[in-house]
Amino acid sequence: MDRLNGSPHLMIVSDLDHTMVDHHDQENLSLLRFNALWEASYRHNSLLVFSTGRSPTLYKQLRKEKPMLTPDITIMSVGTEITYGESMVPDDGWEQFLNHKWDRNIVREETSKFPQLTLQSETEQRPHKVSFYIQKDKAQEVIKVLSERLEKRGLDVKIIYSGGMDLDVLPQGAGKGQALAYLLKKFTSEGKAPTNTLVCGDSGNDAELFSIPDVYGVMVSNAQEELLQWHAQNAKGNPNIIHATERCAAGIIQAIGHFKLGPSIPPRDVADFSECKQENANPGHEVVKFYLFYERWRRAEVDNSQQYMQNMKAFCYAAGILVHPSGVERSLHDCIDAMTKIYGDKQGKQFRVWVDRVSSAQIGSDAWMVKFDKWELSDEGRHCCLTTLLLNTKAREGGCVWVHLHQTWLAGSGPKDQTTWLF
Template identity: 40%
Template sequence: MQVQTLIIHEIVMTAFLFITDLDNTLVGDDDALKELNQQLEQHRQDYGTKIVYATGRSPALYRKLTSEKSLLSPDALITSVGTEICFNPQEEIFDPEWADMLAQGWNRDAVVAIAAHYSDLVLQPETEQRPFKVSYVLSEEISSEVLPRLESSLKEKGLDVKLIYSGGQDLDILPRKGDKGLAVQFLRQKWDMDATKTVVCGDSGNDIALFSAGEERGILVGNAKPELRQWYEANKKDYHYFAQADYADGILEGLHHLGFLV
């Protein structure tokens, strides 16, 4: 008589750190967002999962988005392309430790003065000009010519900065130590959360830092922009997942694929 043994593997769910960009990543499909919100909030209540938004938006534009879309209240908010971290978005009090780190070697006035010599750079609205971020609009057609010259000019003046160009128009000049990915590393250490228990989600060039700063699990949504797709193809990792679905649906797909949700 042949005896068959059935082995059932129990899936143990634990808390994880969920970090996502907002525009065109979390936000873009309201029905999918509602479903993702329900699953994430349940996981937060059951296991203590932490939810963080990492956005290029300023706090003012983040508040505007919350009035337009149904977003869960985050455990922390990373704004202005990673240059600001807030643990209580309602009060808009920024983490002083993170600010002190970014302030080292940062000379905002000098950055603005040098950029003023480039007529192709158009300043973004005043709300998007932040203490550790200078932001411009730059046409994609001339970006490949302007960006190397601008970077060279900044280096010649001894300014230790980074240029982040995304969406074919948005240029952000930040302190070298500031971006979304480094902000995530800061939060991981603060909350003692392992990279294997952290997942980041994005769609554009200013999200590349989310995927490249460490070994966090990563989800690229199906509607990712060309600059992120190109980076992914050149830097494939087995812990990064490129979803077929778009927006929040793509995030859900990735969370299931990577084992964060069942």
Template identity: 40%
Template sequence: MARFMFVTDLDNTLVGDDNALAELNDRLQRHRQEHGTKIVYATGRSPVLYRELQQEKNLMEPDALVLAVGTEIYLDGSDSPDSNWSETLSQGWDRNLVLSKTADFSELIPQPDSEQRPFKVSFFLKQEASVTVLPKLESELLQSNLNIKLIYSSGIDLDIVPRRSDKGQAVQFLRQKWKFVAEQTVVCGDSGNDIALFAVGNERGIIVGNARPELLQWHNENPANHRYLAQNACAGGIIEGLRHFGLIE
């Protein structure tokens, strides 16, 4: 059993089945102690909302946290975002200009202050409105020479972030830092903002059995042998996938 880099989304991926989560935690903790496996949580949550979930579900401490849809990386329990990653994202990013452009769209409802981050502007946007709003908004932002991209997921959450930022790019940053090859890396997710985890390279991918339609559609349109669609939901699906790839017994 070789060491590997384990990366997972939290809501409805790692979290959602408490019994399976307890089993997975036990296996990962042992694997980390015996083989040096690295554990990474990659979530859309801000630091505030992450801590709430960690305490509620007794999540074990990861080796790195990728928060706010990949815009912040925290290493080894630090309270400060990694400065090298922040510097990478700052090129071509102008938060105030993003705010002034989005103010013209009445359909965009700002998310709580805790979810507004230095490299992330977040809104609620209803699915029926998204069809017309997203193309128009993206066009206006790009015309302003803003180096951004839009991430829309779960039929409600819209995040505007630097173009270089997403969960997938953050994982590449960590992979290179810790010197893991793609075959030693496994990523797990359930929704649209996890597509970046699966799309970036040849990392082993586990899509949990309760995945949302937008991720399943992408998976069907982009089939790959290094990606596994689990039958079981949440942590149970992750255990199933780790067995499939021979990463645990």
């Protein structure tokens, strides 16, 4: 990973469905709380890894449905595929490693002899993964017999049963845990081993993650019986693995606090941002606070106070400019005046704002260049701007001043009515 110069302070490795993503949380609040915490306090010095049973196709579909951050690393298809960055560059070394004693054609031939197995959709069949559905009461017997038959054919495979219905046949060297072990070994060889690693899961295919030495682990409160049973049998006495009392992403936040891995109060949980300060403030923290206030103003979740607008202007350089994604230039102070007129225009409506991929570089003794994706979710859909911000860190005591803001639409992501897009 070239994004960080040294060792990550924290590496979070999280399952997605029912762990990072709560499909019962229609407002996605726990996920948005995690997003704000990560971008404000961790993105600049830590790594986010998503480890999912989903194929690339279903993973990309989930990203369109939920306000998920962009991870640094994505482990997909139950640990058989590792990719890096937003462009998802595959790890060729991992693919070569998985070819040992693996023949997909033989797996398909032998599994076709089991009428209890129902092949999953074509998108879920991957080079090193063959996936089925099976009824819970048939699973153990099929796993036993199938393992014996594949071994006789000269293969060395791993069969993972999870979610009470999913059965995956993988190379023996594959799996979420093995993929994580591979990454940790790779980072260590480069002198970039994470200072702390937190693994997060809810189902049977996450169990391997908790078996990796020297990691912290959290089973979210809604963890399935199969994972809780594994924990009872294999790791009950391990103080570094906890069963959270909070669901999904909220449980991950809880674990960060429990293990004292760093800040654990999401900015979304702070009512008064004047109290939301960090010992080592970073530009990401300033950006998150700004856009959370912007969201609350339009949702009428803060008072309609002229003092707030004066405070907002104090955050902006008097001659500061915003280049709107349409190309129109406006004074930052004029934009804040425009905010005054739309107080509460999203009250009672769907409206959320979050930032992703915040990165910053110091370009002078008191100047920072900050880049990030700014997202809005409303009744009109999801819209995103690629944003570049120039900050001055000495122009205002106790905080940063916004000097210049430039935005361009992410391809295909601009709203029909661009007049409601202010920042």
